[in-house]
Amino acid sequence: MLTPIRNVYYLSFPVVMGAVLSNRMATRLSDVAPVHWATPIMLALVVFIIYTVDRLLDVQRPDRPPTARHRFHHQHASLLWLVVAGAAVVALGLTFFLPTAVVKFGLVLGGLCAAYVGAVFRLPARHPALLLKEPMVALLYAAGIWGSIWVQRPTVSGVELTEALMFTGIAFQNLILFDLMEKRELLVEGQYKPAVFSLATEWGDYRCDLLLRWLTFGIFSCGLALCFVTADRFAQRSALMLGLMSLTLYGIQRYPAYFLRNERYRWLGDGVFWFPALVL
Template identity: 30%
Template sequence: MPDNRTPINAWVTVILGLVVLGIYTLDHLLDNLKAEQPRTQRHSFIKQYEPIIWRLTLGSLLLAGCLSWLIPEPLWEFGLGMVAFVGLYLWGISRMKVKSHQQALKEPVTSLIYAAGVWGSTWYLGMEVSWESVWLGVIFYLITVQSLLLFSHFEAIKYREVFNLARWLQRKNTLRVLKIISLVILVVCLTICYLTEYHYVQRLSIILIAMTAAHYWMILNPEKVVTDERFRLAGELVFFLPGLVL
């Protein structure tokens, strides 16, 4: 996500998309290697089309690696660091037991990887990192955590055998955390809008508020998104909203 000061690099955007796709599918593929893994709708889909998805996953990661030569040189160091971190993460989750309390770490760590890839690449390309960019980066991370925790919440409702962060927190605490995140995002973004002198930052802050508002709507209307796992499509569409600020 650009900060309106750093030029947009199309290749960085393409590579980020390929890497996110690769990590997302590889995560599920590794989950399916565990015999005790609950068969949720998404895991069943991955299992059914496993050979195709393996090729798609490896192909997207290989293509991202080939295209990396087209990105600015300062990003290579950042990219190598991210590759090492993601590799360590995937190795760790592949060794986790399905019912382990460590499964609760997946959502915040996955959120960190995604937010770091989006915001970190912008910081590396920029000449300076403004206070607005730092705070908006933190807010973007919180929105990502909220999204994945929301997914976990709905999945825990639909599949009683699933063990994730929402199951670990329990339903009451999960809803409390989700609502607190929305409140924090609202307060911080409105404060940024008031203090900043950049109209772009104000527009982006409003977009981030809209994103958490969409999540909050899903919190209040679970019956409309749990069926057929519509919450996944709705939740992923939320992350297209920042494109409106360009």
């Protein structure tokens, strides 16, 4: 019954929509008006392309991850490559409508993303550089959302930089949490392979749990501090909302058994990036 919804989820739709909503929040916080109409569309297409290509390359590796999302990409690889090609053509067409500053920024960021995806695909299964995957993805994801706005204005305030760093920390928190939860999920299903190489497996559950707790504490504390530092009501609301996003991810971490059922952690974990809609 939920197959169509699950398929939309496996296509990273929650992440794509989360990027668009987060971009709208960054737009309002930065007071850039008007932001070109093609900016959020381009962002959605690029996020979809990067996430989909990353998984399509993952499933070509002999040690491909055994998750349901990767099985979906493996079964529909031919069709998904066509969809990615179509999305790339549309994105290319949109570049002719975007401001020059956004196009230049997109070319640089797109080049970095392509280099990252290509490197990850070519590196050996247990190369130490693969441990940088989670922080790199978090940085690139946040850079696309906030950078596409900042290049359209002459200055960036300290409040904006702080909230962008909070958002980057949340993206990193999400990725590490998913690593831990996927590991536990595969252990329950009896499909876990010790050869799986990630920060979660190398650092171990205890150190990852400790990192996630400190991330939550730091992000939420920054959110509260910003409420006293700035008089901008929207900046205060968005700071508290970012703190709520981090606390929600901590709730998943705190009760793993509950959130492992029916992949609840995936739905809520990616759903936190829809929280900016609460303040828009």
